[in-house]
Amino acid sequence: DAGVTQSPTHLIKTRGQQVTLRCSPKSGHDTVSWYQQALGQGPQFIFQYYEEEERQRGNFPDRFSGHQFPNYSSELNVNALLLGDSALYLCASSNLGRGNEQYFGPGTRLTVT
Amino acid sequence: DQQVKQNSPSLSVQEGRISILNCDYTNSMFDYFLWYKKYPAEGPTFLISISSIKDKNEDGRFTVFLNKSAKHLSLHIVPSQPGDSAVYFCAADASNTGNQFYFGTGTSLTVIP
Numbered sequence: 001d002a003g004v005t006q007s008p009t010h011l012i013k014t015r016g017q018q019v020t021l022r023c024s025p026k027s028g029h030d031t032v033s034w035y036q037q038a039l040g041q042g043p044q045f046i047f048q049y050y051e052e053e054e055r056q057r058g059n060f061p062d063r064f065s066g067h068q069f070p071n072y073s074s075e076l077n078v079n080a081l082l083l084g085d086s087a088l089y090l091c092a093s094s095n096l097g098r099g100n101e102q103y104f105g106p107g108t109r110l111t112v113t
Numbered sequence: 114d115q116q117v118k119q120n121s122p123s124l125s126v127q128e129g130r131i132s133i134l135n136c137d138y139t140n141s142m143f144d145y146f147l148w149y150k151k152y153p154a155e156g157p158t159f160l161i162s163i164s165s166i167k168d169k170n171e172d173g174r175f176t177v178f179l180n181k182s183a184k185h186l187s188l189h190i191v192p193s194q195p196g197d198s199a200v201y202f203c204a205a206d207a208s209n210t211g212n213q214f215y216f217g218t219g220t221s222l223t224v225i226p
Binding site for chain 2: 004
């Protein structure tokens, strides 16, 4: 059983560009959450998708948007990239409901130059 | 606004001894707490959790203690093993947001053989 997978592994973009990151959840999971982990920090919640809808959102600007597909996979899009967007982007999958463990993927390392 | 804090960036412990990792939180709405372990180049993996209705949860070598009045939790690892060397993140979930995990900044544990 494959766990959470993310692509690409690494990405280098220039300021002002747009980027799309992809996530496939663990088999049987219906909910995908995205986190940003800056260097030396803990993961910070961006948003969560369930039934193809954004269910919860953290304190991130509208430049960050997402999508969930019928097969539960998800994309994170970031527009007008800033240097400060350089971070590890983590996807976590779970089943909806309190107390359900979130399984994390290995992350996508985004560098903005 | 860091609602979950891990004030010790690093900890070194001899193999076989106890490791104690600490975490403090500020939001009284947090009612579910988790510990995640992260190896380099991997996503965080779930270790152990505790609901606010309990003050202790044990799983093998790992025990989490929760002191609600002090808004403090700790993870005890006994006995510590070299394979436990990793970064440990404390995370919290609030009843009014649900599944939006707030992470601390992590503690890097090194277990010395």
